[in-house]
Amino acid sequence: MKADPTASVAGVAEAEEARIVARADTHLIRSLLVGIFIFMAVYALYFARAFFMPVILAFLLALTLTPIVRLLRKRGIPEVISATLLVLLSLCLFASAGYLLSGPVIDLINNTSSIGQRLTERLAHLRPPLERIMEVTHQIEGLTETSQEPGIQKVAVAQSGFLSSAASNILSAGTSLTIIFVLSLFLLASGTMFYEKIIQSFASLTEKKRALRVVYDVEQEISHYLLTVTIINIGLGTVIGLGLWALGMPNPFVWGATAALLNFLPYVGAMITLIVVTIIALISFDTISYALLAPAFLILCDVVEGQFVTPMVVGRRLEINAVAIFIAIAFWSWLWGFVGALMAVPLLVVIKVFCDHFDGLSPVGNFLAAQHTITLEDEEGPAPANAKG
Numbered sequence: 001m002k003a004d005p006t007a008s009v010a011g012v013a014e015a016e017e018a019r020i021v022a023r024a025d026t027h028l029i030r031s032l033l034v035g036i037f038i039f040m041a042v043y044a045l046y047f048a049r050a051f052f053m054p055v056i057l058a059f060l061l062a063l064t065l066t067p068i069v070r071l072l073r074k075r076g077i078p079e080v081i082s083a084t085l086l087v088l089l090s091l092c093l094f095a096s097a098g099y100l101l102s103g104p105v106i107d108l109i110n111n112t113s114s115i116g117q118r119l120t121e122r123l124a125h126l127r128p129p130l131e132r133i134m135e136v137t138h139q140i141e142g143l144t145e146t147s148q149e150p151g152i153q154k155v156a157v158a159q160s161g162f163l164s165s166a167a168s169n170i171l172s173a174g175t176s177l178t179i180i181f182v183l184s185l186f187l188l189a190s191g192t193m194f195y196e197k198i199i200q201s202f203a204s205l206t207e208k209k210r211a212l213r214v215v216y217d218v219e220q221e222i223s224h225y226l227l228t229v230t231i232i233n234i235g236l237g238t239v240i241g242l243g244l245w246a247l248g249m250p251n252p253f254v255w256g257a258t259a260a261l262l263n264f265l266p267y268v269g270a271m272i273t274l275i276v277v278t279i280i281a282l283i284s285f286d287t288i289s290y291a292l293l294a295p296a297f298l299i300l301c302d303v304v305e306g307q308f309v310t311p312m313v314v315g316r317r318l319e320i321n322a323v324a325i326f327i328a329i330a331f332w333s334w335l336w337g338f339v340g341a342l343m344a345v346p347l348l349v350v351i352k353v354f355c356d357h358f359d360g361l362s363p364v365g366n367f368l369a370a371q372h373t374i375t376l377e378d379e380e381g382p383a384p385a386n387a388k389g
Contacts, residue, residue, distance in 0.1 A: 042335070049336050054176040057339070058183035060346055061090070064226040066219065069188050083188030091181050097257060104251040118283040214357045221318070221353045226346055228314050233263045236305050243297050244277070250284055259298070263305070264342045266325050270302045319370035320348055 045052050065086045072082040108115075198215055202208045241256020249255065255277050262269030274295055281294040311319070328348045332340035348368065355365030 046335055050172065050176070053336055053339060054179035055183065056343065056347070057176075058180045058187065060226060060343065061180060061184040062187035063219070063223045064230055065090070065184070065188055066223040067227050079191045080189045083185055086188065087181055087185040094177075101254055101257055104254045108251070108254075115279070115283055119279055218353050218357060222350055225314060225318055225349055225353075229264070229310070229346075232305065232310055232313065233260045236260060236263055236301060240298060240301050243301070244294055247294055247297065248285070249277075249281060249294055251280075255280070259301075261342070264345060265329055266306075266345060267322065268326075268329055268341075270298075270306075274298050274302075318349055318352070320345065320352065320368055321370045324348060324368045 065083075068086060069079055069082045073079055195212060195215060198211055199208045202211055237256040237258075237260025239256075240259045241253040244252035244255055255273070258276070259270075259273045262273050265272075277298055278292075278295040281291040282288065285291040325345060325348065328344040329341050332344040332347070334340075336343070352365050352368040355361035355368070
């Protein structure tokens, strides 16, 4: 008796269909688990931000100072000594900057009302067109209010500023700073302990080598990026402070320090600094034409830094696309406020470098990367000699 070939083909088809369904179910379950994990991670980061924020800042500070510690170790200085000196130096610089800038910043806050009044007087010639616009706006609002049903009220949403939220708890800020500097000291002084622990987690020699290579590459690229960008921002703030001092701006080094700090927020930070400096220049100088020299100088510095210095020093490989940057800044500022916004781009670079070293995560790294022009060589190898277009 011969076997029915139709039945065997049907059996093979059913088995293949069952495998496809099982593979789809496995993929769906994995996607659901990843989504649940991401949701729980965001939930934990939001409600435990008092713990996670200083810890992540300590890791970023340790990564920033790691190249210096490695360089000093090659010169014969142990990690414990170099780490202690660098952390103490960072703490002294932070405390000195806070002390020197606290006076001018407090004066600016106290003089906010007078600054607004003087700015209104300086821009008085712009008042007539603005008043017409406001009249039209009020008329539209009146029409809208009359068309609304009774009982429906408009709710004004008050946005709490970064400054009030940051200054709400002095003790918590001091505790966070202590955690940041002490933990970064331990991380820098530990040397290669974490690499030894990672090697011990794998069984085969091949896996040990691959894990060590990935960890070293990620650490070197991130630490190089953070240290380089920090030095560039400090240089940018110094140049801006000196330039504004030469122009006669009040508190020029406050604006230089502000520019250096906010430059960790691409696009957004430069825009905020430009707006604030423009306002202060308009109320500080006699003529508007001379007052516009300060923001013009600021734009020139930002263009030189963003288009020439940073791409030349850091390189194009670690560039992040603008959409991902804005999403990251919005997300981390919602999650952790102003400090989260400052950490957004460094954390984005950490994620991109990590994803670039794993094949399964390479699509995420490719999405975060800046625009890359795909050529025929990238897709199919060298193009034929007679290829056109």
